[in-house]
Amino acid sequence: SRSIDLAVIPGDGIGTEVVAQGLKVLEAVLPQDVKLETKEYDLGARRWHRTGETLPDEELEALKGHDAILLGAIGDPSVPSGVLERGLLLKLRFAFDHYVNLRPSRLFPNTTTPLAGTPAIDFVVVREGTEGPYTGNGGSLRTGTPAEVATEVSLNTAYGVERVVRDAYERAQARPRKKLTLVHKNNVLVYAGHMWKKIFDRVGQEYPDVTTDYLHVDAATIFLVTQPERFDVIVTDNLFGDILTDLAAAISGGIGLAASANINPDRAFPSMFEPVHGSAPDIAGQGKADPTATVLSVALLLRHLGLDAEAARIEDAVCADLAERGEAGRTTAEIGDALAVRVAT
Amino acid sequence: SRSIDLAVIPGDGIGTEVVAQGLKVLEAVLPQDVKLETKEYDLGARRWHRTGETLPDEELEALKGHDAILLGAIGDPSVPSGVLERGLLLKLRFAFDHYVNLRPSRLFPNTTTPLAGTPAIDFVVVREGTEGPYTGNGGSLRTGTPAEVATEVSLNTAYGVERVVRDAYERAQARPRKKLTLVHKNNVLVYAGHMWKKIFDRVGQEYPDVTTDYLHVDAATIFLVTQPERFDVIVTDNLFGDILTDLAAAISGGIGLAASANINPDRAFPSMFEPVHGSAPDIAGQGKADPTATVLSVALLLRHLGLDAEAARIEDAVCADLAERGEAGRTTAEIGDALAVRVAT
Ligand SMILES: CC(C)[C@H](C(=O)O)[C@@H](O)C(=O)O
Ligand SMILES: CC(C)[C@H](C(=O)O)[C@@H](O)C(=O)O
Numbered sequence: 001s002r003s004i005d006l007a008v009i010p011g012d013g014i015g016t017e018v019v020a021q022g023l024k025v026l027e028a029v030l031p032q033d034v035k036l037e038t039k040e041y042d043l044g045a046r047r048w049h050r051t052g053e054t055l056p057d058e059e060l061e062a063l064k065g066h067d068a069i070l071l072g073a074i075g076d077p078s079v080p081s082g083v084l085e086r087g088l089l090l091k092l093r094f095a096f097d098h099y100v101n102l103r104p105s106r107l108f109p110n111t112t113t114p115l116a117g118t119p120a121i122d123f124v125v126v127r128e129g130t131e132g133p134y135t136g137n138g139g140s141l142r143t144g145t146p147a148e149v150a151t152e153v154s155l156n157t158a159y160g161v162e163r164v165v166r167d168a169y170e171r172a173q174a175r176p177r178k179k180l181t182l183v184h185k186n187n188v189l190v191y192a193g194h195m196w197k198k199i200f201d202r203v204g205q206e207y208p209d210v211t212t213d214y215l216h217v218d219a220a221t222i223f224l225v226t227q228p229e230r231f232d233v234i235v236t237d238n239l240f241g242d243i244l245t246d247l248a249a250a251i252s253g254g255i256g257l258a259a260s261a262n263i264n265p266d267r268a269f270p271s272m273f274e275p276v277h278g279s280a281p282d283i284a285g286q287g288k289a290d291p292t293a294t295v296l297s298v299a300l301l302l303r304h305l306g307l308d309a310e311a312a313r314i315e316d317a318v319c320a321d322l323a324e325r326g327e328a329g330r331t332t333a334e335i336g337d338a339l340a341v342r343v344a345t
Numbered sequence: 346s347r348s349i350d351l352a353v354i355p356g357d358g359i360g361t362e363v364v365a366q367g368l369k370v371l372e373a374v375l376p377q378d379v380k381l382e383t384k385e386y387d388l389g390a391r392r393w394h395r396t397g398e399t400l401p402d403e404e405l406e407a408l409k410g411h412d413a414i415l416l417g418a419i420g421d422p423s424v425p426s427g428v429l430e431r432g433l434l435l436k437l438r439f440a441f442d443h444y445v446n447l448r449p450s451r452l453f454p455n456t457t458t459p460l461a462g463t464p465a466i467d468f469v470v471v472r473e474g475t476e477g478p479y480t481g482n483g484g485s486l487r488t489g490t491p492a493e494v495a496t497e498v499s500l501n502t503a504y505g506v507e508r509v510v511r512d513a514y515e516r517a518q519a520r521p522r523k524k525l526t527l528v529h530k531n532n533v534l535v536y537a538g539h540m541w542k543k544i545f546d547r548v549g550q551e552y553p554d555v556t557t558d559y560l561h562v563d564a565a566t567i568f569l570v571t572q573p574e575r576f577d578v579i580v581t582d583n584l585f586g587d588i589l590t591d592l593a594a595a596i597s598g599g600i601g602l603a604a605s606a607n608i609n610p611d612r613a614f615p616s617m618f619e620p621v622h623g624s625a626p627d628i629a630g631q632g633k634a635d636p637t638a639t640v641l642s643v644a645l646l647l648r649h650l651g652l653d654a655e656a657a658r659i660e661d662a663v664c665a666d667l668a669e670r671g672e673a674g675r676t677t678a679e680i681g682d683a684l685a686v687r688v689a690t
Contacts, residue, residue: 075532081542082535090533114570116461133478133499138536144543148503150536154478158493185584187420188435190427191483191495197426198489218591225459225570225595239530243588246563250570 003035004305007066007270011044012084013279014289014332015072021291021336022070022298025317028340029302029310039066043088045076045279054087060095068301069272072294073279086136093129096269098262099160100167101129101238102300103245103276105228108322111253115225121252123231126168127241129262131160132192134238154239156192161199167265168235169207179232180204181213183220183240196237221247228252249276253322256290261300271304273297287331292318295339310343317342348380349650352411352615356389357429358624359634359677360417366636366681367415367643370662373685374647374655384411388433390421390624399432405440413646414617417639418624431481438474441614443607444505445512446474446583447645448590448621450573453667456598460570466597468576471513472586474607476505477537479583501537501582506544512610513580514552524577525549526558528565528585541582566592573597594621598667601635606645616649618642632676637663640684655688662687 008023010016023038030036041059048054063069074089093101107113107121137153165182172180182200186193197214204212215223217240223230224247236244249258258276275293283289299314317339330338353368355361368383375381386404393399408414419434438446452458452466482498510527517525527545531538542559549557560568562585568575569592581589594603603621620638628634644659662684675683 081532082539085532086535114460116459133497134533136535138499138534140536140540142503143540146503146507148540150501150540152478152499152501152534152537154483154497154499156495156497158487158491162491185587187426187430188479188584188587189483189497190431190481191485192497194427195485195488195493195495218587221566221588221592222595222600225592226599239533242530242533242563243566247566247570247592250567254571255567 002033003037004030005065005067006036006038007063007069008038008040009043009069009071010040011072011074011279012046012076013073013281013284015044015074015279017284017287017289017332018275018291018294019070019072021332021339022294024336025295025314025339025343026298029313029343031310034307044074045079045084048079048084054084055091060091063092064096064269066270067305068270070298070301071272071274073275073277075279076281090134090136092272093262096262096272097264097266098129098272099164100261100263100265101127101241102261102263103127103241103248104259105245105248105252107252108257108319110323110325111257113251113253115228115251119251120229123228123248124171124233125241125245125248126164126171126233126235127245128160128164128236128238130238131156132238154189154192156195156237158195158199161196162203165196165200165203165235168233169203169210172210172233173207175232177232178209179211179213181215181220181231181234183215183217183234183236183244185217185240187216192237200235217243220244224248225251245276255293257292257296259293259296259300261297261304263304271301273301287333288329289332291332291336292322292339295336313343314339347378348382349375350410350412351381351383352408352414353383353385354388354414354416355385356417356419356624357391357421358418358626358629360389360419360624362629362632362634362677363620363636363639364415364417366677366684367639369681370640370659370684370688371643374658374688376655379652389419390424390429393424393429399429400436405436408437409441409614411615412650413615415643415646416617416619418620418622420624421626435479435481437617438607441607441617442609442611443474443614443617444509445606445608445610446472446586447606447608448472448586448593449604450590450593450597452597453602453664455668455670456602458596458598460573460596464596465574468573468593469516469578470586470590470593471509471516471578471580472590473505473509473581473583475583476501477583499534499537499584501540503540503544506541507548510545510548510580513578514548514555517555517578518552520577522577523554524556524558526560526565526576526579528560528562528579528581528589530562530585532561537582545580562589565589569593570596590621600638602637602641604638604641604645606642606649608649616646618646618649632678633674634677636677636681637667637684640681658688659684
């Protein structure tokens, strides 16, 4: 009999609310013979206020032992910007070598898009997760004076680029349309951009059945709103991926539906699943948050663990739930309950 | 009697076509007593193929002597990506200290937007033009090998940030809504991001009547498509400004209407006016390009030179022309002719 040993980091704001529903749906979807064990980690703003810690070494070490991590949301206005993002969320992504940050976008029926008409949106962004401008490399000199200089260094390695590009080709090849678009800004960021492009072209020779395309990041934002059907798989740098996936979420049902997976394909470390949205302190504790993004992240988790049928059941349930959603606003728990019922039957 | 000594860089692809129309409208709108002198500079892909030069020192020196520069578009697929962008376009922006890259977005009547409904779009992006990830600082090691490392350094100075932030406050204060939004990513790019935010807050104390707001760049892309009416003036870094203004163009009539001004507010160097779009080699030479973005850039040029009434006449003409645009596609020259007639009357 199988088992899943899951680490749960509810985090801040609506994080705790949506994670509770994600777990509810997970329990409901799992077959009898799969045993679920969860361990909650108290990390985030409250912990930081109490102890000054973001992610102590013992806890990082303990997290390593789990099969996967489910994370709600990190961040609170009471904590200086960057402290929890760098000290906890990005620390996890980097320490666990989550080099594939997977963010699917799909316009489910009956969901809202700010775009006119009903564009056919069904693509996935493979965002690099361990390099680029996110490495925390940089500094400031004469801080706070009129002579201050601040730098941010984007670090990119052939090693890091090739592995994520290869992963993206694999994903593109497995999809019906077999199309992969590289997004960068190689006419300005010539060092990193040319390296990405060269590796993209070279690895592409091993995937002759995959159609390739290159777009500058600025042009990509245009196509996302004018021709989103153009995209199948996108591979891009950490920062461009951050920007494009929020825009992608906005056009495909909103940030309340956007799931993500921080994957270490080598399985050297646990992968981490989290909604794209943040902790939304303005609506926290009111039962207003939509847990769907977290539930869809649970589906990504199941697929990563090889439970494909269960993942599909969740996605079908979300699809059916959205199709029948009325005008009446349901609470976070009501949506979670409805999804749990659907996946169980 | 006044005079305008204008340098013209038609550049590549549709650049030459749209610049011809921009000049036509400029001649038509100028009062009798303003003498227009133009000097054309042969810079861009053809020149590079012929001589290997992007922007020779003598020409950079000669350009300095003009009152302003009108530029069409730079770039061609036959030239390696980055050569002309870095060697010509960005070289001009940096050499002439164009620290205010001004990009207005306005949804004119009868224009297309991919967004549903008719959102009220009327904002301007003040994009920093001389710092950030655009400085060309970076490099690559073991280039082309599996051990390659490539860096891009974003350079930011208090000097550079304060002057553009101040310019943005001035612009916000002069507009009815008096609202200024800083866009950055200070939860990840903590060195540059915190410096921007601190300077933004400090300078803001001198503008108590301006309402301020801060958004991470990823969130800003969401609001651009879900609540574009939220924005009045946006101030942001060079790269974020590049990305946001293409998206802004896409939602407000398309890239065929997006004008821009590269301004040196100190007037130590000529400012440069150009459409946001590129050289579009796929439609070059066919009379298909919409010259409106260039014509609107000419309006920004006139306003910069103190010819406010003429600038307004151009904007009104564009507005009227768009309102009466039928389905029938007009050629580049036909649109230019129509606008020239309108501004002359
Ligand atoms: C919170 C922040 C550090 C994070 C990021 O920039 O990656 C978030 O925006 C995301 O997309 O997961
Ligand atoms: C062509 C390119 C260098 C340029 C930029 O990135 O600034 C363009 O995209 C723009 O926005 O003017």
